[in-house]
Amino acid sequence: MKPxxxxxxxxxxxxxxxxxxxxxxxxxxxxxxxxxxVQEMDCRIFDLRLLPWLRRSLARGDWDLVFCHAPVRPLxxxxxxxxxxxxxxxxxxxxxxxxxxxxxxxxxxxx
Numbered sequence: 001m002k003p004x005x006x007x008x009x010x011x012x013x014x015x016x017x018x019x020x021x022x023x024x025x026x027x028x029x030x031x032x033x034x035x036x037x038v039q040e041m042d043c044r045i046f047d048l049r050l051l052p053w054l055r056r057s058l059a060r061g062d063w064d065l066v067f068c069h070a071p072v073r074p075l076x077x078x079x080x081x082x083x084x085x086x087x088x089x090x091x092x093x094x095x096x097x098x099x100x101x102x103x104x105x106x107x108x109x110x111x
Contacts, residue, residue, distance in 0.1 A: 002064060010057075013069025016041060029054070031069075 007025045011018045014032030019041060028043035029050065044050060057063065 007064045008062060009065045009067055010054075010063050011067045011069075012046070013067075014072065015069045016043070017069075018067055019043065 004022065005025070007022070009018055009022065009026045010029055011026050012029045012031065014030065016028050016030070016038055019026045019028040023042075028038065028041060029046050030038050030043045031046045032038075035045070058066070
């Protein structure tokens with residue numbers, strides 16, 4: 001196992017927990033709507049142009065640990081779903097669900 005100082009971690013989501021704790025080892029890919037929590041942080045704002053880089057880096061195995069935050073609002077909330085996806089596409093930003101299986105630390109993932 002690598003020492004913590006040598007880990008390479010992408011943190012994907014609307015929170016920046018690992019980026020605050022391990023700023024040198026963490027690449028934050030921010031998916032939130034409110035940019036105020038990350039204004040003074042070195043981060044990448046997620047959009048469709050970031051997908052090719054993210055897919056290549058995951059395929060190459062550039063990361064030791066991939067950390068994803070689950071959405072805070074439930075999927076049936078009217079701010080999610082097709083309407084929200086269409087609005088995000090039209091505005092130039094888009095939040096994409098992963099195609100690979102995810103492991104959940106809070107309980108079993110049900111797909």
